[in-house]
Amino acid sequence: MKEVLRADKINKYFRDPVLFHVLKDISFSIQEGDFVxxxxxxxxGKSTLLYILSTMDTDYEGELYLQxxxxxxxxxxxxxxxRNAHIGFVFQFHYLLPEFSVLENVMLxxxxxxxKSLQEIEDDAMAKLKLLGVDKxxxxxxxxxxxxxxxxxxxxxxxxNEPAIIMCDEPTxxxxxxxxxxxxxxxxxxxxxxNIALLVVTHDEDFAQxxxxxxxxxxxxxxxx
Amino acid sequence: xxxxxxxxxxxxHLISRLKQSIxxxxxxxxxxxxxxxxxxFMTGLNGMLDxxxxxxTPHIHLYNQITPSEEQPVDLYDSFEESFNVVHSVKPKRSxxxxxxxxxxxxxxxxxxxVKGVVPxxxxxVFYISGSIELNGLVHGVDIMEEDRxxxxxxxxxxxxxxxxxxxxxxxxxxxGVARKxxxxxxxxxxxxxxxxxxxxxKIVGLYESGLADIDDVQSYxxxxxxxxxxxxxxxxxxxxxxxxxxxxxAVPLSKQLNKQFDIAAVDINSANARFExxxxxxxxxxxxxxxxxxxxxxxxxxxxxxxxxxEKMNDIAILKATGFSGLDVKMIFLAEALIIGVVGGVVGLxxxxxxxxxxxxxPFETEALPTIKTFPVNFQASYYVIGIFFALIxxxxxxxxxxxxxxxxxxxxxxxxx
Ligand SMILES: Nc1ncnc2c1ncn2[C@@H]1O[C@H](COP(=O)(O)OP(=O)(O)OP(=O)(O)O)[C@@H](O)[C@H]1O
Ligand SMILES: [Mg+2]
Numbered sequence: 001m002k003e004v005l006r007a008d009k010i011n012k013y014f015r016d017p018v019l020f021h022v023l024k025d026i027s028f029s030i031q032e033g034d035f036v037x038x039x040x041x042x043x044x045g046k047s048t049l050l051y052i053l054s055t056m057d058t059d060y061e062g063e064l065y066l067q068x069x070x071x072x073x074x075x076x077x078x079x080x081x082x083r084n085a086h087i088g089f090v091f092q093f094h095y096l097l098p099e100f101s102v103l104e105n106v107m108l109x110x111x112x113x114x115x116k117s118l119q120e121i122e123d124d125a126m127a128k129l130k131l132l133g134v135d136k137x138x139x140x141x142x143x144x145x146x147x148x149x150x151x152x153x154x155x156x157x158x159x160x161n162e163p164a165i166i167m168c169d170e171p172t173x174x175x176x177x178x179x180x181x182x183x184x185x186x187x188x189x190x191x192x193x194x195n196i197a198l199l200v201v202t203h204d205e206d207f208a209q210x211x212x213x214x215x216x217x218x219x220x221x222x223x224x225x
Numbered sequence: 226x227x228x229x230x231x232x233x234x235x236x237x238h239l240i241s242r243l244k245q246s247i248x249x250x251x252x253x254x255x256x257x258x259x260x261x262x263x264x265x266f267m268t269g270l271n272g273m274l275d276x277x278x279x280x281x282t283p284h285i286h287l288y289n290q291i292t293p294s295e296e297q298p299v300d301l302y303d304s305f306e307e308s309f310n311v312v313h314s315v316k317p318k319r320s321x322x323x324x325x326x327x328x329x330x331x332x333x334x335x336x337x338x339x340v341k342g343v344v345p346x347x348x349x350x351v352f353y354i355s356g357s358i359e360l361n362g363l364v365h366g367v368d369i370m371e372e373d374r375x376x377x378x379x380x381x382x383x384x385x386x387x388x389x390x391x392x393x394x395x396x397x398x399x400x401x402g403v404a405r406k407x408x409x410x411x412x413x414x415x416x417x418x419x420x421x422x423x424x425x426x427x428k429i430v431g432l433y434e435s436g437l438a439d440i441d442d443v444q445s446y447x448x449x450x451x452x453x454x455x456x457x458x459x460x461x462x463x464x465x466x467x468x469x470x471x472x473x474x475x476a477v478p479l480s481k482q483l484n485k486q487f488d489i490a491a492v493d494i495n496s497a498n499a500r501f502e503x504x505x506x507x508x509x510x511x512x513x514x515x516x517x518x519x520x521x522x523x524x525x526x527x528x529x530x531x532x533x534x535x536x537e538k539m540n541d542i543a544i545l546k547a548t549g550f551s552g553l554d555v556k557m558i559f560l561a562e563a564l565i566i567g568v569v570g571g572v573v574g575l576x577x578x579x580x581x582x583x584x585x586x587x588x589p590f591e592t593e594a595l596p597t598i599k600t601f602p603v604n605f606q607a608s609y610y611v612i613g614i615f616f617a618l619i620x621x622x623x624x625x626x627x628x629x630x631x632x633x634x635x636x637x638x639x640x641x642x643x644x
Binding site: 089109 | 227
């Protein structure tokens with residue numbers, strides 16, 4: 001099995017308003033096809049860790065590797081490319097561009113990557129939307145679909161560039177149990193069939209229990225994994 | 226990265242808030258249209274005034290200035306060399322006002338490559354006589370066809386033509402003011418007397434109106450030969466030489482050179498019309514200042530609208546950055562929006578400016594003073610349109626740069642956490 005993501009002794013401090021050691025010596029790794037959940041009390045630093053792992057936050061100590069390649073110290077432009085090509089995101093609040101159609105939202109990261117023709121990208125995007133059962137909304141404006149649908153569209157967007165890892169911050173936080181289990185089944189399928197690594201922050205005990213591995217955090221430390 | 230992706234996002238932003246986008250570009254439209262209208266009209270006006278005076282003025286005017294001699298007889302006398310001599314009431318020596326070496330000077334000038342043409346003249350003081358009235362006058366003996374070619378005299382001949390004079394032996398083109406005062410008209414015969422008392426009859430073959438009463442009330446034109454005959458002088462009797470050059474900038478050095486080389490008074494157009502240039506450049510300055518002010522106002526409008534847009538679009542910016550768009554991409558998106566506003570507003574401004582200029586160009590503008598002008602003068606010069614669009618791009622670029630840089634530096638984590 002190939003290693004996808006490795007965190008090595010990550011420490012993070014907030015300096016404002018007071019010095020606050022929010023992440024302490026975080027080390028772990030995720031392999032291809034792993035489906036890992038992160039749990040912990042509110043405020044223990046889960047989101048903060050996810051922002052670092054997703055390369056959006058570069059203000060930390062320690063080292064981060066993606067598929068063996070060291071990410072710490074890379075320029076903002078290089079990290080943008082890494083995010084675009086290899087990392088997919090799903091946030092608790094479904095972030096879509098409201099003025100664009102659902103289809104365009106899903107296509108955008110692939111257009112940015114620029115590896116495929118427009119037609120191929122469109123076909124891919126339709127396929128991802130179908131996979132998540134929201135293809136009938138493809139031509140609607142993103143501001144005109146429901147919350148649960150938005151969440152699934154956001155997942156389709158995270159999949160568009162065939163990333164090595166998908167990170168989610170409470171992806172089922174505002175979904176009902178039916179939609180929540182749809183999302184779980186999809187993630188499970190992605191990890192077992194497509195060999196994509198999944199890292200999911202969640203407060204949902206049932207959801208976490210069904211994943212392959214649970215990392216538990218307390219006060220900025222990993223206490224069990 | 227494909228710029229079309231960026232442009233696609235920019236245009237979607239602009240189209241989805243069409244009203245704001247239109248307001249922003251209207252500011253630019255207004256500034257550019259004002260610039261085009263002002264500059265076309267102002268330079269048209271300048272051109273007309275230039276035409277009125279500068280085109281009619283020889284680039285170099287040569288004549289024989291009668292001045293008292295610098296050297297008085299007492300200076301030649303050795304015994305007084307050491308003393309302080311005072312000579313009262315120095316007067317110029319009586320001499321002719323002709324240019325002594327006119328023919329060699331004309332030959333010399335005609336051979337020079339920067340010279341467009343040379344017109345020898347004979348200026349004769351006369352009285353116009355009609356019945357019992359005697360009017361002071363000045364007859365120009367000229368080669369009328371050359372005078373027309375070089376100094377556009379024909380534009381000011383309101384009745385008859387330059388050719389009529391060239392064909393007739395004893396014709397005269399009379400200033401319109403003179404004709405009015407003496408109540409004579411085309412085809413009439415008038416008499417003139419010279420200073421020495423000879424009387425001649427001349428046929429009026431044309432009337433001339435420059436718009437400047439001082440000139441129209443005294444001047445008239447006749448053929449050089451005829452003027453020489455009137456004055457009882459030989460064919461080489463010439464009092465003035467007017468020179469037209471290809472490039473007006475050669476006037477100063479050439480006139481200095483002629484002054485030295487031929488010992489003759491030479492006035493160049495720059496010193497004759499220094500005031501004039503100042504007027505033109507002040508008009509230009511006003512044009513640019515007004516247009517620039519309008520554009521700066523438009524620029525602030527764009528700056529505001531973009532700032533607001535970026536504030537509203539914080540989430541979009543965070544998403545774009547999270548999904549792999551770099552800070553530079555985001556900056557380009559907003560800069561492109563500013564430039565699209567600039568290009569659209571600017572092009573519409575050029576079109577409106579052009580249309581209004583055409584309208585002005587067709588607006589009747591008739592005045593006694595300017596007989597050749599029928600409509601307002603407008604200068605349709607392509608370079609002003611290039612400057613205009615350049616102006617539009619520069620202002621919108623600067624107006625967009627700050628907000629776009631702000632968008633570039635937005636930290637997506639802060640936005641996402643802020644939800
Ligand atoms: N910008 C900041 N400046 C200072 N402190 C911060 C900042 N952002 C977060 N914190 C603090 O860091 C700690 C960890 O925050 P984080 O958002 O990672 O928690 P979390 O584990 O995701 O909690 P939740 O489960 O409620 O989402 C919290 O105590 C929070 O108050
Ligand atoms: Mg959190």
